Amino acid sequence: MPETIPDLLRQAARTYGAREFLRCPDATLTFAEADEQSDLLARGLVAWGVRPGDRVAIMLDNTSGWPLSWFGVLKAGAVAVPVNVRYQAADLAHVLRDSGATRIITHLDHAGLADCGTPGFLMDEQSRLTPDVPTEHHDVANFQYTSGTTGFPKACMLTHDYWLRTAQIIADQVNLRDDDVLLMVQAYSYLDPQWATLVCLIGGIPLVLLPRFSASGFWPSVREHGATLTYVLGSMPLLLHKQPPHPHDRDHRMRLVICSGIQPDLHRTFEERWGAPWRELYGSTESGPDLVVPEDAAETVGTGAMGLPPPGKEVKLDETGEILVRGVPMMRGYWNHPEATAQVFRDGWYHTGDLGFRDDRGYLHHTGRIKDMVRRGGENISCAEVERVLTQHPAVLQAALVPIPDELSGELPKAFLQLRPGHEPGVDLAMSVVEHARQRLARFKVPAYVEFVETFSLTPSARIEKRHLLTPERDQRAAPAIATDTPRRETAAKEHS
Structure with missing residues (x-):
């Protein structure tokens, strides 16, 4: 196996050459073209003053520029810092400041936002200098920031x-075939x-990259591109399920979700509606894949089983x-956060923060x-x-439950x-x-307050960013919140009207 990502790209370019590799909204590239164009970008970065170990932020939309920039940064011996293009000034400033990024690769559309003291490299800059930067398998490739659903994001050193x-x-896990086509819809800044x-x-198969996730456009895109493999997570499956049934729901090449x-x-229901198996993949940015369900494990359907550890991994319950x-794989730790690193790596084990149980077959389940x-x-x-x-x-499309302080109950x-x-x-x-x-849960689990929102702020992994819901300057019990027990409900209803 190649030892580094640039080694893998060069091997693929030699082996697959003129085969289609990237099918992006702005371009289609072969394996050889991706290798050549990322070489040009690496030369430009070296000429620009990027040195081995420097952190280079990448703030680009889902275009061919993203993977080419990633390859170019790594070929220059630097560390990539993926940045979500939906970030505003405060989010971006945190990532750039925390990572110590010396450069940022972006497009003109984001250049104004990125103008915060970190020099920007626009995608049309290139140089003819040839980089010769040795890289080893244990070198850090990414400062990959976690989603930050409960606090400020931390950089996992990958x-x-x-x-x-x-x-x-x-x-x-997916048993790759020569005729496979892998389709992805998440932002490239995510894992x-x-x-x-x-x-x-x-x-040696094509990657189809869509600009963004669209519940109504997902399956039409699968059919258009002849996709056979995909990965969805977070709220995506439920949003797909809530789309009206279509006579062409099973008219596609998808063989595994x-x-x-x-x-x-x-x-x-998912499998019957779309005529393809859905299989679980459990892991995290910190630890990579921890549990996988094989394609042929039909006995897991509907059980909630997350699978078994792949080779190289051990998983247990405390x-x-x-x-x-x-x-392995496992992150090296959190950049700039030794205490947080020590907290999650205790007694030689990574503590996921997830709860679960093991069934009679040995499969783990998430609770x-x-x-x-x-x-x-x-x-x-x-x-x-x-x-x-x-x-x-x-009536509900998406929901987020959060704790609010209460003198009597604590939360x-x-x-x-x-x-x-x-x-x-x-x-x-x-x-x-x-x-x-109330008809489905114990009474203490029923929300004491309800508030309607037009939309949610989502992480790159399509999960709701709960930290944006509880702004400290507002009373979470006041209108437009609606109290759901009788005394509180009457008060809140008057305020709401």
Whole structure:
């Protein structure tokens, strides 16, 4: 196996040459062309003063420029710092300041936002100087920032070895074929399109990159591009499921959908509707793939099983039910956060913060997050559990449950709801959703407050950024929040009107 990402790209260019590699919104490139063009970019970076170990931020949309920049940065011996193009000035300033990035690669569209003291490299700059920068498998390739759903993002230091092992595990899980086409919709700044790029280098297959996720446009794109493999996560499966059935739902080449967090009660429905197996992939930015479900493991459908550890990984449960992992791949640690690194790597194991249990077959199942909880009067409430019930209401598109302080109970659960088209927010609808939850959950789990939102701010992994919901300057109990028990509901309804 090649030792570095540039080695893998050069090997793929020699082996697959003129085969199609990248099918992006702006360009289509062969393996050889991607190697040649990233060489040009690497030469430009070296001429620009980039040295081995320098951090170079990449703030680009889902175009061919993203993977070419990534390859170019790594060929120059530098460290890539992926930046979400949806970041505003404060988000971007945090990443650039925390990472110590000396350069940022961007487009003119983002140049004004990126003008915060870090020199910018526009994509039309090139040089003829030839870089000769040795890189080894244990060198850091990325400062990959975590989603930051509960706090400011931290940079995971991911080595070339981490990336190559991650890609190989997934390539083995999907049993790559010569006629495969892998389609991705997530922002390239997130982990998944990056490992998908390496999977395609391993197998010599095309990567189809869409500009963004669209629930209505996803399956038409699958048919248009002849995609056979894809990966979805977060709220994507539920948003796809809530699209109206279409007579061409099963008219495609898709042979396998990889997914993180398949809703067990909808798993078989997904497979029957779209005529393809859905298989779980569990892991994190910190640890890469930790559990995989093989393509032929049909017995896991609808059970919530997340699979078994791939070669190189060990996974166990501690006495509290937390999922612990060790082995390779694994991040080197959090950049600039030694205390946080020590906290998650205790007793030789990475502590995921996820809770689970093991079934009779040895498969692990996810039961919630340790931190994504509400502590109400001594009772622990899993936010994920309540959110799943809330989104089963016919009017609710997405839901986020968060804790708000309460003098009596310590914390109370508050639900933020995004409605499906055709439904209007109001007290009656709020109470309908709460009654729906009350019929399905213990009373202490039912939201004490409901607030309607037009949309949610999402992380690059399509998860709701809950930290943006609880702004400290506002009273979370006041209008437009609606109290759902009788005394509070009457007060809030008067305020809301």
